[in-house]
Amino acid sequence: MPGVIIPPRYVLSRLTAQSVVAVPKSGRSFWIDDIRGEQRWETFILEELPTSVAEHAALDGPVALIGVSMGGLGVLRLALKHPHRYVAVAALEPGIESAMTWDEVDIDSTGVRDGALFERFHGSPVDPHHFALNHPPALIAPQAEAILRREALTRLDAALASIEVGRRTVLVLHEIEEMTAPEIAQVLGIPLNTVYSRLRVARVELEEALSQLGGEP
Numbered sequence: 001m002p003g004v005i006i007p008p009r010y011v012l013s014r015l016t017a018q019s020v021v022a023v024p025k026s027g028r029s030f031w032i033d034d035i036r037g038e039q040r041w042e043t044f045i046l047e048e049l050p051t052s053v054a055e056h057a058a059l060d061g062p063v064a065l066i067g068v069s070m071g072g073l074g075v076l077r078l079a080l081k082h083p084h085r086y087v088a089v090a091a092l093e094p095g096i097e098s099a100m101t102w103d104e105v106d107i108d109s110t111g112v113r114d115g116a117l118f119e120r121f122h123g124s125p126v127d128p129h130h131f132a133l134n135h136p137p138a139l140i141a142p143q144a145e146a147i148l149r150r151e152a153l154t155r156l157d158a159a160l161a162s163i164e165v166g167r168r169t170v171l172v173l174h175e176i177e178e179m180t181a182p183e184i185a186q187v188l189g190i191p192l193n194t195v196y197s198r199l200r201v202a203r204v205e206l207e208e209a210l211s212q213l214g215g216e217p
Helices: 041-057 070-081 115-122 128-133 136-161 165-175 181-188 192-213
Strands: 003-005 064-068 088-092
Touching: 041 070, 064 070, 070 088, 070 136, 115 128, 128 136, 136 165, 136 192, 165 181, 165 192, 181 192
Parallel strands: 064 088
Antiparallel strands: 003 064
């Protein structure tokens, strides 16, 4: 069953004696606010439940989410949509369709979930946009892309830092600032042949550095 853990000090390896575990009886809610506004479990988990637990238990601390199966899908969705609200999330055997969009979902292969259940949450016919806003793979894709971009930029910065400053300057001016070789020669006050030489060597050094760092040359 799904649960919400609200400890004052959360330690991943164990729950402290001061932890509070709240397990709402949510049925097959998937912890979702349905498209018609008739079922608002996400709102309940985000707003009402933590407030109620804090008031009754006199605790106000970090919040973590744990869910199994249907609850696993629910906690992943909540954590991805509201990452700053939770210190950790554990999804055990989450019931997630192996698809990125609604058009890719194979109703016949979803097992216990039929089209009527999807329509209950996402409208009839299913609204692809509402499905995507509540589907963990679709939610995580932009975040994953952003992480990959940051990692790529970090590797590029490290690779550039390994190149001698004179050659690095020429490379950056040419490849990033999109200056021509004659323009670089004029700005830096160096011979045009020196620009070409530094650029050639710097490109080789950058490729080797990126390869060593595990990035694309």
